[in-house]
Amino acid sequence: MKNQPVPWAVEAEGLVKVFGENRAVDGVDLRVAAGSIYGVLGPNGAGKTTTLSMLATLLRPDGGRARVFGHDVVAEPHVVRQLLGVTGQAASVDEKLSATENLVIFGRLLGLSWKASRAKSAELLEAFGLTEAANRPLANFSGGMRRRLDLAASLIAQPPLIFLDEPTTGLDPRTRSQMWDTIRDLVATGSTVLLTTQYLDEADQLADRIAVIDHGRVVAEGTPDELKASVGTASLHLEPASPSDTPRVLAAIDTVLGVRATVTAEGARVTAPMADPGRVTDLLVALRAADVHLAGLSVQKPTLDEVFLTITGAGAPVPDQEVAA
Amino acid sequence: MTAITAVDQRVLNPHPSLAQALRDTFTMAWRALLRVRRTPEQWADVVLQPILFTVMFAFLFGGAIAGDVQTYLPALIPGILVQSVITTSVVTGVQLREDMDTGVFDRFRTLPIARIAPLSGALLTDTLRYAIATAMTFAVGAAIGYRPGGGLVGVVLAGLLVVVCSWALSWIFAFVGVLARSATTVQAMSFMVLFPLTFLSNAFVPTETLPTWLRWFADLNPVSHLITGVRELANTGQVGADVGWALLGAAVVVAIFAPLTVRAYMRKA
Structure with missing residues (x-):
């Protein structure tokens, strides 16, 4: 069976998944272009993993439809599985077997001969720097090693589409940037990558396009630059010397710049979109007139953190792992 | 890393074939064997339980039921054999549950494999467990004086x-x-x-000694047919009607429960 070339690796329309009272995924639309890295960004419990599970044929959608390279995930699950590699929370490796045993078994299940399976497993272990640990029980593997083995397992069949569910959650910064390099290499070989993350900088670094998901819905979609542009060309950060001055700073920004500013949770920093840098002088004059002292002032190009803050109207997700965003 | 094959260049199968289902089953069975090698204590039950049950029941009931232990053995050994091995098969369900709770089963569900393979593979490996338990029971029986009249062929069958x-x-x-x-x-x-199925049978006592209602159940119980079939094969080398009933019962159980199990497995998120 041959297939016509299709531009979209993933097309999802109005995906819904309900668990009891909870609408975990509430009408998600996604379009992932073949050959790109697509980031699905959102806090814990936003519905990222559930969305991915439906696209990976692990969960049956309660509503909507989804196609992978033109093949419907509900009607043709076996075809979709031949085009997919899944890594992360949703799929894992066998703890009781060694790294080699795991990969050889997955190779066999993917239709390779014993010989090809062993060769492929040795090749992947080499590529992921796991050769030395190849025959050790997985119980002694570090988090980073496990994650790399996980990823290696989903690359055996060289699938054209790879799902990475929070590929770097819980990894130390160095292992994390190694993982990023690996992901970029994947796309260079022609794969399409759909990844979920709760780290804004990760989506910013890797993704060609980003969908921000909150409460089971896509609340914003676009390239990282488009999303950043949606909150202004640059932003102004002000730190009042005394937090009690914060309301007066907000009021001054409202009257002088005519925009609404946001305040960090501790109330220590005020952030406002800044369209015209020339107006900052006016603001500073107004603040001095109001006898507000500043401990710090800076101008920044917008980050995805601000996008997130603006779009969801809530604070950026606080990573619960040792890695701070 | 080498460039991947484009999607339109790939040959995609709409469904797994029967040949693939068999192949996947054997791969899964091999996986289960590898796991046993890492945790051999999983198989302690199939070695120890036959020794314990056989010796215990022979000396406990032998005198009371058949007059002496030697006379009881031809009736007891097939009964205890069936009971031990069926008890062992419970572990299949327990281990399957434990296995399914690990993330690797989720990966199996994302692979283009026959849906039945993770189950049929595990069940295939377990036949080895049953073979060990069977051999152990016959060996312990022989050690305490059981001399099957059906000879080696009868015992193997x-x-x-x-x-x-x-x-x-x-x-x-x-x-x-x-x-x-x-x-x-x-x-x-x-x-x-398990308990009603194995104990409410002719495994340990002749069903004639049971009250009518219980005797009705024990005679109907497929486990009784299996035990009678095993007794005939091991003690006389004859293939009786009960062998046929036992195999028919087995086929019916598989025909009902294999599809039910696979369906339940596929639904489980």
Whole structure:
């Protein structure tokens, strides 16, 4: 069976998944272009993993439809599985077997001969720097090693589409940037990558396009630059010397710049979109007139953190792992 | 890393073939064997339980039921064999549940493999467990004086019959394993099926000694047919009608529970 070339690796329309009272995924639309890295960004419990599970044929959608390279995930699950590699929370490796045993078994299940399976497993272990640990029980593997083995397992069949569910959650910064390099290499070989993350900088670094998901819905979609542009060309950060001055700073920004500013949770920093840098002088004059002292002032190009803050109207997700965003 | 094959260049199968299902089953069985090598204590039950049960029941009931232990053995050994091996098959469900709770089963579900393979592979490996338990029971029986009249051929055929029927029954416990919330639940539920099935049979006492209502159940119980079939094969080398009934019962159990189990497995998120 041959297939016509299709531009979209993933097309999802109005995906819904309900668990009891909870609408975990509430009408998600996604379009992932073949050959790109697509980031699905959102806090814990936003519905990222559930969305991915439906696209990976692990969960049956309660509503909507989804196609992978033109093949419907509900009607043709076996075809979709031949085009997919899944890594992360949703799929894992066998703890009781060694790294080699795991990969050889997955190779066999993917239709390779014993010989090809062993060769492929040795090749992947080499590529992921796991050769030395190849025959050790997985119980002694570090988090980073496990994650790399996980990823290696989903690359055996060289699938054209790879799902990475929070590929770097819980990894130390160095292992994390190694993982990023690996992901970029994947796309260079022609794969399409759909990844979920709760780290804004990760989506910013890797993704060609980003969908921000909150409460089971896509609340914003676009390239990282488009999303950043949606909150202004640059932003102004002000730190009042005394937090009690914060309301007066907000009021001054409202009257002088005519925009609404946001305040960090501790109330220590005020952030406002800044369209015209020339107006900052006016603001500073107004603040001095109001006898507000500043401990710090800076101008920044917008980050995805601000996008997130603006779009969801809530604070950026606080990573619960040792890695701070 | 080498460039991947474009999607339109790939040959995609709409469904897994029967040949693939067999191949995947053997791969999964091999995986289960590798796991046993890492945790051999999983198989302690199939070695120890036959020794314990055989010796215990022979010397406990021998005098009371048959007058002496030697006279009791030809009736007891097939009974205890069937009971031990079926008890062993409960572990299938328990281990399947534990296995399914790990992330690797989720990966299996994302692979283009025959859906039945993770189950059928595990059940295939378990036939080895049954073979070990069978061999142990006959060996312990021989050690305490059992001399089967059917000879080696009769004993081997009897052993095969037990392994095949236990494999069939293990689909029931696999079904419980897939449905239950935890391994402990599987154990508890399975033993509620297992005890009436094995004890309310002709395994330990002639059914003539039972009250009418119980005798009705014991005579109808497929386990009784299996035990009678095993007795005939091991003690006389004859293939009786009960062998046929036992195999038919096994086929019916598989025909009902294999599809049910696979369906339940596929639904489980």
